[in-house]
Amino acid sequence: MNESQLGFASGCVIVALKILVVWRLWNFPLNHGPGYFVGVAVPAGFYDGAGLRWLRSYHALLAVQCLLVTGVFAAVLISGRWSEMPILAPVDVTSFFALIGGFTLWARRIVGAPPAILPQAVAPFEPRRLADYNCWPGEGLMGALAAASWVVLLTAGAARFSWGWPVVSTYVVLALLPGKIILVRNSYPLPPERTDEYHRWLDMQRRHSLRLMSVMGWFAATALAGYSAQRSWRDEPWIPWLALLIEGAIFSTMMTIIFRGMARVAATGRNFRPVGSFSGPFRRSGLFVRGGLAWAIFYCAGLALLLIAFRN
Numbered sequence: 253m254n255e256s257q258l259g260f261a262s263g264c265v266i267v268a269l270k271i272l273v274v275w276r277l278w279n280f281p282l283n284h285g286p287g288y289f290v291g292v293a294v295p296a297g298f299y300d301g302a303g304l305r306w307l308r309s310y311h312a313l314l315a316v317q318c319l320l321v322t323g324v325f326a327a328v329l330i331s332g333r334w335s336e337m338p339i340l341a342p343v344d345v346t347s348f349f350a351l352i353g354g355f356t357l358w359a360r361r362i363v364g365a366p367p368a369i370l371p372q373a374v375a376p377f378e379p380r381r382l383a384d385y386n387c388w389p390g391e392g393l394m395g396a397l398a399a400a401s402w403v404v405l406l407t408a409g410a411a412r413f414s415w416g417w418p419v420v421s422t423y424v425v426l427a428l429l430p431g432k433i434i435l436v437r438n439s440y441p442l443p444p445e446r447t448d449e450y451h452r453w454l455d456m457q458r459r460h461s462l463r464l465m466s467v468m469g470w471f472a473a474t475a476l477a478g479y480s481a482q483r484s485w486r487d488e489p490w491i492p493w494l495a496l497l498i499e500g501a502i503f504s505t506m507m508t509i510i511f512r513g514m515a516r517v518a519a520t521g522r523n524f525r526p527v528g529s530f531s532g533p534f535r536r537s538g539l540f541v542r543g544g545l546a547w548a549i550f551y552c553a554g555l556a557l558l559l560i561a562f563r564n
Contacts (some may be wrong), residue, residue, distance in 0.1 A: 263337030382432060382433060401477045404480045420562065436462070454527075463513070
């Protein structure tokens with residue numbers, strides 16, 4: 253499997269994931285019932301009038317963002333430069349934040365009431381270590397796989413590979429660690445009612461996100477290992493098929509984690525106040541944990557810069 257084929261496979265994965273995510277997010281504004289729209293409280297009967305127009309606008313933006321990603325995929329496919337398919341990742345993330353994220357922030361300011369300021373709120377102070385949520389032997393094995401792939405490339409595959417795919421894959425693996433640390437160390441304020449249940453729900457979201465990030469890292473590390481094996485032992489016809497089989501299994505696992513986790517988190521939190529819909533007397537609750545949005549922006553920007561730098 254050469255770089256063009258790897259690029260084509262990554263493009264297909266991104267498009268398939270995009271379509272499935274759109275399907276899963278179609279009714280996201282209603283996750284907490286008819287009393288809320290994108291996490292802000294709305295009056296009774298909202299979805300009998302103006303709410304329908306807002307919901308249609310949300311659906312239209314989801315469709316536009318999906319068409320944008322599939323359009324870029326089609327353009328790269330027709331151009332024949334399949335090795336540039338990974339550019340879909342930053343295109344997808346950037347357009348999603350700009351369109352869906354922008355719509356969400358705008359709607360939260362216009363549609364419903366401002367976040368309620370509770371006279372009492374609970375701040376979770378329990379110590380959380382990355383080791384409590386992360387499997388360090390698994391992380392070490394992932395890092396060892398990436399390191400071994402580089403050793404193989406630089407010895408058996410010397411002068412017979414381009415740097416783009418290995419560098420980007422390694423970045424995807426390593427740059428996830430700061431995001432995991434931010435997710436573990438930061439949290440949201442808790443409401444005074446049903447505090448323990450709300451805390452368990454937030455912890456469920458945290459574990460779901462961390463599990464997904466780990467599988468993403470394994471997918472990138474396995475793609476790097478498959479690439480290094482194919483570059484170093486070109487005469488072995490079974491290596492590309494084995495790499496494709498392993499990557500397909502990891503992708504299937506990632507899809508299962510994404511959609512089962514999203515469904516479980518949504519079902520568990522349906523009767524709770526949405527995150528960001530209230531603030532404590534001393535601390536405002538946002539849509540993202542402290543530092544989470546900044547890490548996501550820098551992560552995507554770094555990925556985009558690497559893809560641009562190695563596009564040739």
